[in-house]
Amino acid sequence: MYQYTAFDQTIVDERVAQFRDQTARHLAGALSVDEFRALRVQNGLYLQKHAPMLRVAIPYGLVAARHLRMFAHIARTYDRGYAHFTTRQNIQFNWPELARVPDILADLATVQMHAIQTSGNCVRNTTTDPFAGIAPDEVVNPLVWAELIRQWSTIHPEFAFLPRKFKIAISGAISDRAATMVHDIGLVALTDGSGAIGFRVAVGGGLGRTPIIGTVIRDFLPWQHLITYLEAILRVYNRLGRRDNKFKARIKILVKESTPAQFADWVEAEFEATRDGPTRLSPSDVEAIAARFTQANYHDLPLDDADVVTFAAASGEFARWQRRNVHAHRVPGYAAVTASLKRIGTPPGDITADELDAVAGLADVYTQGELRVTHEQNLVFPNVEKRALPALWRELHALGMATPNIGLIGNIIACPGGDFCDLANAVSIPVAAAIHERFESLDDQFDIGELDLNISGCINACGHHHVGHIGILGVDKHDEEWYQVTIGGNQGGAPNDPARIGRIIGPSFARDEIPDVIETLIRTYLELREHDDERFVDVVARVGIEPFKERVYAETD
Amino acid sequence: MPKLIDRHRLLDGLGHGGWITFTGNAADIAPGSRVLLPLNELLEYGETWRRHVGATGALGARLTGADDPASVLPLFDDLALIAVEFPSFADGRGYSIATLLRTRHHYRGELRAVGDVLRDQLFLMARAGFDTFALRDDQHVDRALAAFRDFSVTYQHAADRALALAA
Ligand code: SF4
Numbered sequence: 001m002y003q004y005t006a007f008d009q010t011i012v013d014e015r016v017a018q019f020r021d022q023t024a025r026h027l028a029g030a031l032s033v034d035e036f037r038a039l040r041v042q043n044g045l046y047l048q049k050h051a052p053m054l055r056v057a058i059p060y061g062l063v064a065a066r067h068l069r070m071f072a073h074i075a076r077t078y079d080r081g082y083a084h085f086t087t088r089q090n091i092q093f094n095w096p097e098l099a100r101v102p103d104i105l106a107d108l109a110t111v112q113m114h115a116i117q118t119s120g121n122c123v124r125n126t127t128t129d130p131f132a133g134i135a136p137d138e139v140v141n142p143l144v145w146a147e148l149i150r151q152w153s154t155i156h157p158e159f160a161f162l163p164r165k166f167k168i169a170i171s172g173a174i175s176d177r178a179a180t181m182v183h184d185i186g187l188v189a190l191t192d193g194s195g196a197i198g199f200r201v202a203v204g205g206g207l208g209r210t211p212i213i214g215t216v217i218r219d220f221l222p223w224q225h226l227i228t229y230l231e232a233i234l235r236v237y238n239r240l241g242r243r244d245n246k247f248k249a250r251i252k253i254l255v256k257e258s259t260p261a262q263f264a265d266w267v268e269a270e271f272e273a274t275r276d277g278p279t280r281l282s283p284s285d286v287e288a289i290a291a292r293f294t295q296a297n298y299h300d301l302p303l304d305d306a307d308v309v310t311f312a313a314a315s316g317e318f319a320r321w322q323r324r325n326v327h328a329h330r331v332p333g334y335a336a337v338t339a340s341l342k343r344i345g346t347p348p349g350d351i352t353a354d355e356l357d358a359v360a361g362l363a364d365v366y367t368q369g370e371l372r373v374t375h376e377q378n379l380v381f382p383n384v385e386k387r388a389l390p391a392l393w394r395e396l397h398a399l400g401m402a403t404p405n406i407g408l409i410g411n412i413i414a415c416p417g418g419d420f421c422d423l424a425n426a427v428s429i430p431v432a433a434a435i436h437e438r439f440e441s442l443d444d445q446f447d448i449g450e451l452d453l454n455i456s457g458c459i460n461a462c463g464h465h466h467v468g469h470i471g472i473l474g475v476d477k478h479d480e481e482w483y484q485v486t487i488g489g490n491q492g493g494a495p496n497d498p499a500r501i502g503r504i505i506g507p508s509f510a511r512d513e514i515p516d517v518i519e520t521l522i523r524t525y526l527e528l529r530e531h532d533d534e535r536f537v538d539v540v541a542r543v544g545i546e547p548f549k550e551r552v553y554a555e556t557d
Numbered sequence: 558m559p560k561l562i563d564r565h566r567l568l569d570g571l572g573h574g575g576w577i578t579f580t581g582n583a584a585d586i587a588p589g590s591r592v593l594l595p596l597n598e599l600l601e602y603g604e605t606w607r608r609h610v611g612a613t614g615a616l617g618a619r620l621t622g623a624d625d626p627a628s629v630l631p632l633f634d635d636l637a638l639i640a641v642e643f644p645s646f647a648d649g650r651g652y653s654i655a656t657l658l659r660t661r662h663h664y665r666g667e668l669r670a671v672g673d674v675l676r677d678q679l680f681l682m683a684r685a686g687f688d689t690f691a692l693r694d695d696q697h698v699d700r701a702l703a704a705f706r707d708f709s710v711t712y713q714h715a716a717d718r719a720l721a722l723a724a
Contacts (some may be wrong), residue, residue: 014708018708154713161648
């Protein structure tokens, strides 16, 4: 965990005071609706049809037990007893009361948490690999760099009113688990031949209305220049990005319209003019940040624990969980564990106050108080001793968070959709529930194998439907809810598994047709696959969308 | 009328501190005036304007978000003021223009934010290098002056630190 200092505390406290004053002025009529809107969204506050929604930042998804307990307290005291983890490693409260939001922020500030820049046309929470620092395929630990970016981007005076929102993702492993190619800036930390650290820099990726895979504009940016280079990109975008049309205001449109080569030239020129200025990082800048990350206290453990191996042989249920929800760790004898928040009858990513407290307790016992939030809306226990796996499994089982569905169709990603969100064309959660029920059988899920199914309630794509192997998008047709289906999208990961935008299979469907459509897609896949390891998305890549399309429309006619 | 402040006090409760903005009719502007000119006007007719305002007057540049601040660089010695326009508080281009003027082009003269200048953006504007602020007329001066103390610490380097270091 990153240990915040008195400096960080001062900033969050002063931010609360500032927002308290802004809210009071707004309630007194001294701050217009539009003016207050621009300020409240930069403090994570949306005003929506049912109630306000408050999005709290979880910087790069790293969270401590005391933070979870604070979330539980807020859910109980100011909300309806639950909260929702988002696809951007943040947490949302759906029912706070506007006048009490400053109090919520003050409570959060007691554990150095805040809602700064979780919305609005500014640099948002930087996201990263949920297995940062522990993945066996990691080349560079991205956490230190993510924290540097957090500090640099927090209340940055030049970039608080950009043309549109701005999202940065960073990964440091061979497999990109941070979806860097679909972010405004995607950074991959790597090393050169001499072992020096640098970043591959991609710009202009994104989902939403115009899904685009980013363009790499720098293959290797030496680490000293990270902040200077980010400023160069942001400055070019802030000055030249379109402000005349909200739908064309993201950096991806500027990159596309000006051409990536031209955009890169502008950035390089800006960078050259500033490269050895005050934003150049020194080793001591980086060491100071690195020193504030507490290190997990690892013991010398055998690679595998004999008792656990025996237990797995005896308990099929445990063995399955181990296969899907337990992940390799770079330290021998340790594992990472995903607690699944994808449960029948509960919206994806939702968690109650009692569950937050319970998970915090487990983090204290099993992972030195640390947890990660994933963009798949689950929680990761980062450093579990393998010999403790059966015990943790039993505990998670009791909480209903041990369903072995990570990477399977049961692990549906869904945005809050029409049940909560004003922008939605259609509901997402009931669709996720219907699909989940149809594929409730774990035997079926295991047979189908790896499959990402992502649902967004509108083109804003908070559910990342474009990069789901199967994507579902809510659309509005004559004031009715319809759903468009894409296949072949891929968040990407390993070097031979690039990110791809899914293709629409054809006209949209009514809500009640969706489970059948998904079932037909899957049956078609099962017939077409050449072996068990060929994933749904691999088959689509091999045969194209036609065979799927034919079957689906033949059967729904 | 706007209210002109700096980081510490009210400078002019009823206007632009004696500056007038040229909006197309030169006949309105008396010799000896302090005139803010759009960039094109300044680049094209700067000499004529200089003679017109004379030794008792002064010239200033009024930049929009689309202007390239590098183009006023040769005129720095001639300018008593650079004003940067915020057509709406949500249009953040002016922050980059101010930053470039202060850090890249080392402009040390008065740099003023004009237009939709509101209390809640002042802290950021000051950090980006502005030193005077023509507040929108509905803004409360004392509340605005308090805005410069919204934060006692900041994370990142910005033009205000560059100015402090150069001072
Ligand atoms: S995708 Fe649309 S409906 Fe879903 S949360 Fe985002 S804005 Fe709302």
